[in-house]
Amino acid sequence: MRAQQETLRGILSGLHKASPESWSKHSHWAWYVWPTDKVGMSDPRETGLHSADDVKFVLSHVATVADWTAILKAIARVLEAQGNRRSIPPIDHGRIAGFLNEWQQDAYRKCAPQGFLDAVKAFETAWTSAGS
Secondary structure, eight states: HHHHHHHHHHHHHHHHHOTTTOOOOOOOOOOHHHSSSOOOOTTTTTOOOSSSSHHHHHHHHHHHHHHHHHHHHHHHHHHHHHHHTTSSSSGGGHHHHHHHHHTTSSHHHTSOOOOHHHHHHHHHHHHHHOOO
16 A cells, blocks of 8 residues: 555646646556556556445545545646646546546445545546546
8 A cells, every 4th residue: 555655645746746737647547546446457556446345445544545635636627727638648538437437336435535525526527527
């Protein structure tokens, strides 16, 4: 979990270094921010959420939740500022759709703190508004 936490902090740092108008995703980390039940092809840690128990485990780490929440909110601001999805490579769009779909499940939502759910919703709203 420590390596994933360091990765989340690096993602957040990168988001803070650029303005929302100029930020774009360049490295491989989609599976940490938008985990699904499908492991990423390039994910060395085979990250995935396969059950409510997995969700509970990940969300039991306060620092992880805080960074993950901040990342989702920051990417929502990017999408709002840019008005499109070009900042995120098309290869990640299917993963994002899967993530948003999976977070509609009551079993996942019941495990999550409200602040995190608010960040997921903010991201989803921005993603939807940004179109394809």
